[in-house]
Amino acid sequence: MEELNMRMILFYVFSFIMVASALGVVLHRNPVKSAMFLVSFFVGLAAMYALLGAEFLAVVQILVYVGAIMVLFLFVIMLISVREENFESPGSNLGRTAATVLLIGAFAVQFLVMARVFTAGPGINASRPYHGSLGQTGKIIEGNVELLSFKLFQGYLLPFELISIVLLVAAIGAVVLAKKNRRKLQ
Amino acid sequence: MDNILLIIAVWLPLLGFLINGLLALRGKPANQLLVAVAGVGSVAVSFGIFVWLTLNKQAWGQGDAQIATFFNWLNLEGLQLAFAYRFDGLSAFMAWIVTGIGTLIHIYSTGYMKEEKEDFARFFAYLNLFIFSMLHLVLGDNLALLFLGWEGVGLCSYLLIGFDHHKDFAAAAGKKAFITNRIGDAGFLIGMFLLFNLTGSLQYDTIYLRLSGFTDTAFLNTVAFFLFIGAMGKSAQIPLYVWLPDAMAGPTPVSALIHAATMVTAGIFMMARLAPVFLGAPETSTFIAFIGGSTALFAALIALTQTDIKKVLAYSTVSQLGYMFMAMGVGAYGAGMFHLMTHAFFKALLFLGSGAVILALHHEQDMRKMGGLFKHLKLLAILFWVGAIAISGIPGFSGFFSKDMILEHAYTHAKGGKILFGMGIVTALLTSFYMYRLIFLTFHTKEDAVSKMAHSHHGHNHHGDHSHHGGGLVPLGWNIYLPLVVLGILSVVGGYVGLPHLITHETPAIVTYFDKVLAIPPGEIAAGWKVSATHAEEWALMGGSVAVALLGLVLAFVIYQKKNLLPIADGAYRKPLVKWSFHKFYVDELYEALLLNPIKKFAFFCYRVVDARFIDGMVDGLGAAATAFGSALRRLQTGFVGDYAVYIVVGLILAGFIAFGGVK
Amino acid sequence: MNNLQNIHHSMPIVSQVPILYVIGLVLILFSIGLIGVLSRRNVIVIFMSVEMMLNSVNLLFIAFARLYGDLGGEVMVFFVMAVAAAEAAIGLALVIALHRNYKTVDMAEVAELKQ
Numbered sequence: 001m002e003e004l005n006m007r008m009i010l011f012y013v014f015s016f017i018m019v020a021s022a023l024g025v026v027l028h029r030n031p032v033k034s035a036m037f038l039v040s041f042f043v044g045l046a047a048m049y050a051l052l053g054a055e056f057l058a059v060v061q062i063l064v065y066v067g068a069i070m071v072l073f074l075f076v077i078m079l080i081s082v083r084e085e086n087f088e089s090p091g092s093n094l095g096r097t098a099a100t101v102l103l104i105g106a107f108a109v110q111f112l113v114m115a116r117v118f119t120a121g122p123g124i125n126a127s128r129p130y131h132g133s134l135g136q137t138g139k140i141i142e143g144n145v146e147l148l149s150f151k152l153f154q155g156y157l158l159p160f161e162l163i164s165i166v167l168l169v170a171a172i173g174a175v176v177l178a179k180k181n182r183r184k185l186q
Numbered sequence: 187m188d189n190i191l192l193i194i195a196v197w198l199p200l201l202g203f204l205i206n207g208l209l210a211l212r213g214k215p216a217n218q219l220l221v222a223v224a225g226v227g228s229v230a231v232s233f234g235i236f237v238w239l240t241l242n243k244q245a246w247g248q249g250d251a252q253i254a255t256f257f258n259w260l261n262l263e264g265l266q267l268a269f270a271y272r273f274d275g276l277s278a279f280m281a282w283i284v285t286g287i288g289t290l291i292h293i294y295s296t297g298y299m300k301e302e303k304e305d306f307a308r309f310f311a312y313l314n315l316f317i318f319s320m321l322h323l324v325l326g327d328n329l330a331l332l333f334l335g336w337e338g339v340g341l342c343s344y345l346l347i348g349f350d351h352h353k354d355f356a357a358a359a360g361k362k363a364f365i366t367n368r369i370g371d372a373g374f375l376i377g378m379f380l381l382f383n384l385t386g387s388l389q390y391d392t393i394y395l396r397l398s399g400f401t402d403t404a405f406l407n408t409v410a411f412f413l414f415i416g417a418m419g420k421s422a423q424i425p426l427y428v429w430l431p432d433a434m435a436g437p438t439p440v441s442a443l444i445h446a447a448t449m450v451t452a453g454i455f456m457m458a459r460l461a462p463v464f465l466g467a468p469e470t471s472t473f474i475a476f477i478g479g480s481t482a483l484f485a486a487l488i489a490l491t492q493t494d495i496k497k498v499l500a501y502s503t504v505s506q507l508g509y510m511f512m513a514m515g516v517g518a519y520g521a522g523m524f525h526l527m528t529h530a531f532f533k534a535l536l537f538l539g540s541g542a543v544i545l546a547l548h549h550e551q552d553m554r555k556m557g558g559l560f561k562h563l564k565l566l567a568i569l570f571w572v573g574a575i576a577i578s579g580i581p582g583f584s585g586f587f588s589k590d591m592i593l594e595h596a597y598t599h600a601k602g603g604k605i606l607f608g609m610g611i612v613t614a615l616l617t618s619f620y621m622y623r624l625i626f627l628t629f630h631t632k633e634d635a636v637s638k639m640a641h642s643h644h645g646h647n648h649h650g651d652h653s654h655h656g657g658g659l660v661p662l663g664w665n666i667y668l669p670l671v672v673l674g675i676l677s678v679v680g681g682y683v684g685l686p687h688l689i690t691h692e693t694p695a696i697v698t699y700f701d702k703v704l705a706i707p708p709g710e711i712a713a714g715w716k717v718s719a720t721h722a723e724e725w726a727l728m729g730g731s732v733a734v735a736l737l738g739l740v741l742a743f744v745i746y747q748k749k750n751l752l753p754i755a756d757g758a759y760r761k762p763l764v765k766w767s768f769h770k771f772y773v774d775e776l777y778e779a780l781l782l783n784p785i786k787k788f789a790f791f792c793y794r795v796v797d798a799r800f801i802d803g804m805v806d807g808l809g810a811a812a813t814a815f816g817s818a819l820r821r822l823q824t825g826f827v828g829d830y831a832v833y834i835v836v837g838l839i840l841a842g843f844i845a846f847g848g849v850k
Numbered sequence: 851m852n853n854l855q856n857i858h859h860s861m862p863i864v865s866q867v868p869i870l871y872v873i874g875l876v877l878i879l880f881s882i883g884l885i886g887v888l889s890r891r892n893v894i895v896i897f898m899s900v901e902m903m904l905n906s907v908n909l910l911f912i913a914f915a916r917l918y919g920d921l922g923g924e925v926m927v928f929f930v931m932a933v934a935a936a937e938a939a940i941g942l943a944l945v946i947a948l949h950r951n952y953k954t955v956d957m958a959e960v961a962e963l964k965q
Binding site: 007008011015018019022023025026031034035038041042045048049051052053054056057060061064065068069072073076077079080096097099100101103104107108111112147148151152155156159163166167169170171173174175176177178180 | 867871872873875877878879881882883884885886888889890892894895897898899901902905908909912913915916921922924925927928929931932933934935936937938939940942943944945946947949950955
Binding site: 826828831832 | 888958
């Protein structure tokens with residue numbers, strides 16, 4: 001076979017971490033430990049982003065998922081205090097799991113068909129510059145973060161602003177949903 | 187302008203129908219004057235328009251038809267149908283008869299139906315609808331319109347026979363007429379399809395054009411045969427005549443208009459309209475002639491012993507229709523149409539006259555309870571005599587000319603002409619006998635109907651609401667007598683359009699007219715169909731028919747007037763022939779045994795076995811299968827969110843296979 | 851077949867990750883997430899599995915953005931993350947509301963869809 005280069009070695013390492021963490025999330029009976037595996041998954045994913053040359057998103061991944069969302073998860077788990085006797089026994093859903101595995105087989109077939117159709121290039125070169133970058137300024141910018149910011153604020157300004165409204169609505173919605181409403185319960 | 191008038195004339199009766207129909211729907215007695223004006227007026231104006239159109243028309247040849255297209259009906263590939271009316275010599279002739287006699291009978295009905303307070307408007311609505319349908323039948327420019335009218339008059343006939351629908355026998359008679367006609371209509375439809383298959387059109391001109399030069403007699407024989415089955419049903423020929431005598435359950439004006447003068451002649455009209463088809467089918471035509479002759483003879487035999495005055499006239503109508511078919515069958519289209527006209531006159535006269543008698547005698551129809559009416563109803567009796575003389579063929583009256591023309595053509599027919607003539611002459615004897623029998627029994631026997639009635643009505647007075655009690659006759663108004671007088675005059679003079687050539691030494695006017703109108707090439711008929719007769723033979727024929735008419739008169743006079751032999755009570759006849767005749771040769775019973783019972787058994791089989799077991803089982807099985815399938819599917823509804831998620835994924839994957847499965 | 855061979859031949863080139871490898875990884879991760887969603891009953895774990903599926907797709911976006919040299923893919927990931935944050939907030943609020951009403955987070959006990 002061909003020689004292994006550094007990037008491929010890293011790819012394998014991160015892949016292993018992510019797959020193992022994902023299996024941990026799904027298979028572990030204790031939700032708290034599942035959440036810890038998920039943190040590991042997200043970190044591995046961030047590393048993979050960096051490996052593929054998306055440095056900015058790697059950082060955002062750590063900040064948003066590990067820093068914010070996972071804290072929220074753990075907070076909720078602690079809040080509702082899942083007890084040991086409520087843990088699922090493994091294999092309590094054997095039938096459904098079997099069906100799922102079959103489905104995944106079918107799913108994989110499809111995915112591979114699609115992959116064959118849509119993969120044109122040979123591989124991913126992380127140092128290759130994005131094309132059509134920043135024609136307006138006339139300036140050549142190499143850094144990923146700068147490129148992304150231009151793209152985001154020039155081409156996607158309206159969606160960017162809209163997503164902030166979505167977040168606001170979601171925050172209000174979360175408050176409304178989680179608030180105790182005794183009158184409604186009675 | 188003329189075209190618009192033509193369309194108006196056809197649709198006017200519908201206006202009368204709508205007005206009277208709406209009045210009838212109100213459910214309370216309508217203003218009789220209003221109903222009469224709408225009912226009579228619409229038909230009378232229609233008649234006036236036809237007269238005007240006729241007077242305006244220049245030429246009456248085959249190509250001179252006035253065609254008024256109302257709108258395009260169907261526009262399919264290979265079938266163009268226009269809602270168009272055709273005003274030519276034939277349809278004008280029929281339109282005159284339909285609306286002319288129709289007007290008279292409408293006027294008569296205003297008097298006859300006076301007592302029917304609730305149903306007065308309904309009756310006129312139906313009559314107007316009938317005229318409307320009949321005009322479509324005769325004036326339609328294609329076979330589809332003819333069939334539309336054909337079914338329309340069938341419907342009106344059904345409605346009017348069962349006019350007293352609360353009486354069981356009337357409702358049953360209506361159904362019998364309708365169902366019997368279905369058989370004929372099926373045949374007619376088949377004939378129509380065959381003709382369409384042959385000519386690719388239903389429009390008359392196109393059919394005529396395509397038929398000229400077409401010489402496949404086998405095919406034309408088939409077409410003509412099926413068309414004739416339709417005529418059999420509508421015009422009451424053997425074996426489908428059984429509905430017409432029962433149709434007398436309807437009010438008498440209906441019997442006069444629909445079941446004597448107009449609707450039942452639709453079959454003859456249809457044959458004249460499609461003369462090229464029947465001319466190309468000599469074998470079927472001979473068959474038709476023999477069916478007509480047999481019907482004439484058979485119905486006359488039954489009429490001999492009937493005691494119901496309307497039944498006698500009904501069988502007489504069947505018999506006379508037989509004459510007409512005999513004429514059509516031997517290719518004497520002019521003679522057939524001539525007899526259609528004269529028959530319309532004198533049979534309408536006789537029916538309306540019998541209606542007047544029935545009305546005067548408080549709805550008594552049994553001739554055994556009549557008699558001696560001459561001194562009470564002189565004018566009516568004279569008019570009745572006119573009608574009877576006309577139908578029996580005494581020279582000078584219309585029936586003589588038309589009947590004699592038919593007999594002469596029958597005699598000279600190449601195939602079986604002598605037999606046809608024999609049937610015709612015997613029928614003429616019988617006709618004369620039963621008509622004078624009717625007259626003597628009704629008007630001239632010594633016993634007086636009025637005094638008879640006084641006895642019979644003493645105990646059970648059904649008509650207590652009438653202005654008189656027991657004895658007296660119901661007075662007859664001018665609107666009863668006016669149509670009778672007009673028809674009486676027509677019955678006399680109507681025959682003079684067809685004076686025999688023995689007297690005038692030229693072809694009768696009416697024959698010339700129809701030869702021109704129907705596009706029958708002169709001489710073509712004579713070629714294969716006719717044998718010649720000497721003048722002596724023709725004089726003998728005429729003398730013979732006059733002789734049998736007089737013989738019938740004398741026989742009836744001797745038996746019923748001199749010897750005063752009343753028909754005896756029901757079913758008490760000893761002599762087999764008389765007994766059979768009285769029981770109508772048991773034809774109804776025969777049909778019952780041969781056709782109806784097997785059909786009923788089959789229907790019962792279908793109901794009990796095919797429907798209850800097989801079809802219901804199939805339906806129930808489907809239901810049970812659906813239930814079973816449903817309860818199987820119900821297991822999918824676990825209520826657990828996870829299971830639903832699985833279904834979503836299954837669906838997604840299936841959608842993915844559909845979307846991407848084809849990608850290579 | 852052609853594409854696969856191209857990818858195969860280009861393997862030795864330094865600093866390139868074959869796209870099929872990434873696709874395979876994403877497939878595995880997405881499938882594990884799917885198994886989690888379908889087979890677990892604890893609603894929080896189901897929710898975490900959903901997050902994993904979402905993120906594995908993100909990875910695919912980035913890989914293709916790189917492959918085609920189009921930054922639109924990365925912008926899309928950015929938006930997905932924002933929406934995921936909103937979704938997490940709402941979802942966890944729902945979990946709390948569920949727990950308050952049913953005193954459980956086990957979906958097997960919340961079989962109300964049958965009614």
